[in-house]
Amino acid sequence: MRAIITGGAGFIGSHLCDYLLGQGLEVVAIDNLLTGSVDNIAHIHHPGFSFIQYDVTNYLYIDGPVDLVLHFASPASPIDYLRLPIQTLKVGALGTHKALGLARAKNARFLLASTSEVYGDPLVHPQNETYWGNVNPVGSRGVYDEAKRFAEALSMAYQRYHGVDVKIVRIFNTFGPRMRKEDGRAVPNFIMQALRGEPLTIYGDGSQTRSFGYITDLVRGLHLLVMSALNEPVNIGNPQELTVREMAELILKITGSKSELVYRALPEDDPKVRQPDISLARRALGWEPEVDVREALRLTVEWFRRSL
Numbered sequence: 001m002r003a004i005i006t007g008g009a010g011f012i013g014s015h016l017c018d019y020l021l022g023q024g025l026e027v028v029a030i031d032n033l034l035t036g037s038v039d040n041i042a043h044i045h046h047p048g049f050s051f052i053q054y055d056v057t058n059y060l061y062i063d064g065p066v067d068l069v070l071h072f073a074s075p076a077s078p079i080d081y082l083r084l085p086i087q088t089l090k091v092g093a094l095g096t097h098k099a100l101g102l103a104r105a106k107n108a109r110f111l112l113a114s115t116s117e118v119y120g121d122p123l124v125h126p127q128n129e130t131y132w133g134n135v136n137p138v139g140s141r142g143v144y145d146e147a148k149r150f151a152e153a154l155s156m157a158y159q160r161y162h163g164v165d166v167k168i169v170r171i172f173n174t175f176g177p178r179m180r181k182e183d184g185r186a187v188p189n190f191i192m193q194a195l196r197g198e199p200l201t202i203y204g205d206g207s208q209t210r211s212f213g214y215i216t217d218l219v220r221g222l223h224l225l226v227m228s229a230l231n232e233p234v235n236i237g238n239p240q241e242l243t244v245r246e247m248a249e250l251i252l253k254i255t256g257s258k259s260e261l262v263y264r265a266l267p268e269d270d271p272k273v274r275q276p277d278i279s280l281a282r283r284a285l286g287w288e289p290e291v292d293v294r295e296a297l298r299l300t301v302e303w304f305r306r307s308l
């Protein structure tokens, strides 16, 4: 089998490259390196692997047969999509269109990397896949949420009108090695601050919650999903819910850091709660997370320490 991974040099994309190569697939990674990095794929010396530096919002031509198109290209951290709002909308809209067009032309399966952000600041808790969400379309955060919501709608249209075998994964907060140190998200921020002995910056009062999953659990779920017969959105995430303050305290404990917690303004439209209902993934894919958040943090802290 031959897979195309857009965003293949990103955090999740590069782990997916590793996993699929390990499963015996050939992999072509495509990335414009806007937020991805060749450092994430520099360790791959597999004969079945190749990399193309390209912006997938442009027409996508790939020679030869393709079995899977996995669309992971997008800025994915709030600071990135606030900095790159037009690119974020373009890759969700035009990039998804090009990736779907490639899947259609090659008669390949298509997997869209969607997000828990489609639920916005949710009024239903925990979130299951039937919830339509609560998104501010004109807020600064809306560029990512609406891009992914449009991408889901376009993917479903390609399934209904062009018969493309479409899978949609709604990815909840995921962390692990290869996240950028300056990524801006809570876990890399807190780890870097703790390791440098700087204060940990809590936005708001830290009572907002997230449910953090580990990267190896996610990619295992992605592989199960793409090989499944499921054609509807499915949540993949770890339902173990923590407040942001609890997460910061856990990172202090694991790093042994004496850093203090400081409080900063809460970003606009920051969701107050988030927890995946993973009944569908359990039932349809036999998937559930295996790595406990403490163990996941230990592994991630070790990686950040080494890379410092």
Ligand code: UDP
Binding pocket: 077, 078, 173, 184, 185, 186, 187, 189, 190, 201, 202, 203, 204, 206, 208, 210, 244, 266, 267, 270, 271
């Ligand atoms: N957050 C924080 N301090 C930081 C970075 C993030 O308190 O240095 C908060 C952020 O406001 C949000 C939560 O942590 O409530 C998770 O943020 P992240 O950017 O990791 O992911 P997302 O908001 O996309 O879930």
